[in-house]
Amino acid sequence: MSAQAERKTENLPQWKQEEVEELSELLGEYESVGIVGLTGIPSKQLQDMRRDLYGTAELRVSRNTLQIRALEEAGYDDLVDHVEGHVGLIATNDNPFALYKELEASKTPAPINEGEVAPNDIVIPEGDTGVDPGPFVGELQGIGANARIEDGSIQVMEDSTVLEAGEEVSADLANVLNELGIEPKEVGLDLRAVVAEGVLFDPEDLDIDVEAYESDVGTAAARARNLAVNAEYPTETTVPTLVAKATGEAKSLGLQAAIEDEELMPDLVTKADAQLRALAAQIDDEEALPEELQD
């Protein structure tokens, strides 16, 4: 506990001091500590989430000032800047990448209301709205969607971005989105930063591209195969390829040298035939061509 933190804590009422101490002790028990955004999560749902995390991570919500004190006392000063808005503390012994993945996967879509700030671009997708022709087409056009009446219903002609991230949702937009059943928000525990064993990770670091790793695994395997085959190192995996390669080489040599081998004869005959046809293709005079090859 730093002297400065101690001083601050001294100024707090008893119950607050106790809460800060309890929080900071909790943080000290885990390898990783993070800040999660809780915006838009109803308290009932938050209880469920807390329960779902049991065994993986511990989620605590307190006043921001107390959370900041607790972070400072536990030595997580790097996280203090991330305590802003409606947030909680999360502590885990899990791999922070795995935690991020789990939290992202648990997010659910939710509608956005008038006056809220769009967390991301809001897009009306191309396609049939399923709404019968009527004034709704005007409402769509009014919010900036490329819509028209076609085949007896209202169609959106192309993906239309109707609001950019950070802008406020108007009453008209909220109505249209509601009518179309578009839920542009992702609601859930929003991991904003984690410190794991002293290293700070932000969501960009934590958002691993699983497909890229999968493709790396394939690349690594292919490279190992290439090396083993090219270095002629036999393993259960490469021996069939090596055998096939050796067979192919023998065959290639046999055909080029026209070696009189029973196995090669069918291919040699075929080769002779192919050469004859290739030569015949250069001959313009029908008269000079074998009957089989005349048009």
Add this chain to the structure above:
Amino acid sequence: MEYVYAALILNESGEEINEDNLTDVLDAAGVDVEESRVKALVAALEDVDIDEAVSEAAAAPAAAAGAAG
């Protein structure tokens, strides 16, 4: 790719692909191990069917090698 190779050895030896085991293998190979890369790899591979990815690579060696280049 050394982290991925290490995971593939563990996959073949039947050992668990976790942070400790990966770090041991990489340490033994003289790699200056970055903990966060190990962590990310472990988390990512949780969702990858390694045997399938490996055998798919075997099916299309030419293409795979190209990518590797």
Add this chain to the structure above:
Amino acid sequence: MEYVYAALILNESGEEINEDNLTDVLDAAGVDVEESRVKALVAALEDVDIDEAVSEAAAAPAAAAGAAG
């Protein structure tokens, strides 16, 4: 590829592909035989159907015959 060629000769002559036979063939060809490579090849071939591997290569379509020029 000399080790693999040697195994293929034994396969065609119907002799067993074991360390002794491989070594004999390679010796006769003046190859400076490395015991470990012989062992590794024998081990790798243990679970492989060599005829299948050969016939897959041989399945080479007729069209291919021209290739050799």
Add this chain to the structure above:
Amino acid sequence: MEYVYAALILNESGEEINEDNLTDVLDAAGVDVEESRVKALVAALEDVDIDEAVSEAAAAPAAAAGAAG
């Protein structure tokens, strides 16, 4: 293929691909190391440019044989 992966890690870490180092890496991965396979790998890789060999497509057997044929 675990032996080959081990060699690839050493190649990337810049350590020498020798019997001791390969054995260490495989040991760390819980592999029951066979000395002859390690020796064979070291021998096989002796004159090989690994970086080049990994990116050169290893013949796709069936098709390759066809072309060769």
Add this chain to the structure above:
Amino acid sequence: MEYVYAALILNESGEEINEDNLTDVLDAAGVDVEESRVKALVAALEDVDIDEAVSEAAAAPAAAAGAAG
């Protein structure tokens, strides 16, 4: 097709592809030689680079083999 094969043999032996030589080869093979066809073939081949034509037969099959695979 025997007339063209006869020309191919002469091409490989380095003998001139003329009426006499073609007739000799075909005769030896028991072919009932038609003089007019021999004449026509000799004339037709006058401006053809046989080696090039034949080697083109070799170039294609890789693709053909691939397609066949």
Add this chain to the structure above:
Amino acid sequence: MEYVYAALILNESGEEINEDNLTDVLDAAGVDVEESRVKALVAALEDVDIDEAVSEAAAAPAAAAGAAG
């Protein structure tokens, strides 16, 4: 390939593909005939259905020709 061409001429003329006939054809073409190759060819062709081998080839050339074009 001259030995193979010679066999194919005999096949078309309906003459037997034996050592004497092959030697005659090759002689007539000015080839310096090697008895051992003639022998080996006769032996190798014993169980081969030449017409079948040719007709299989005929199936492919379209593709080959296209590529060669």
Add this chain to the structure above:
Amino acid sequence: MEYVYAALILNESGEEINEDNLTDVLDAAGVDVEESRVKALVAALEDVDIDEAVSEAAAAPAAAAGAAG
């Protein structure tokens, strides 16, 4: 194909591809050697660049594999 494989081994070991050496290799592999085939093989390979012929087998596969895919 055992005769061809024997020639390929000799080619790799750097020994001369002559009747004696071929016979030794095939003998060692338990092959019942036919002298005329050995002779024929030596004759057939006389003017052939073996390394080039072999590497042509390797050259095609990438394309073929691609097309086959």
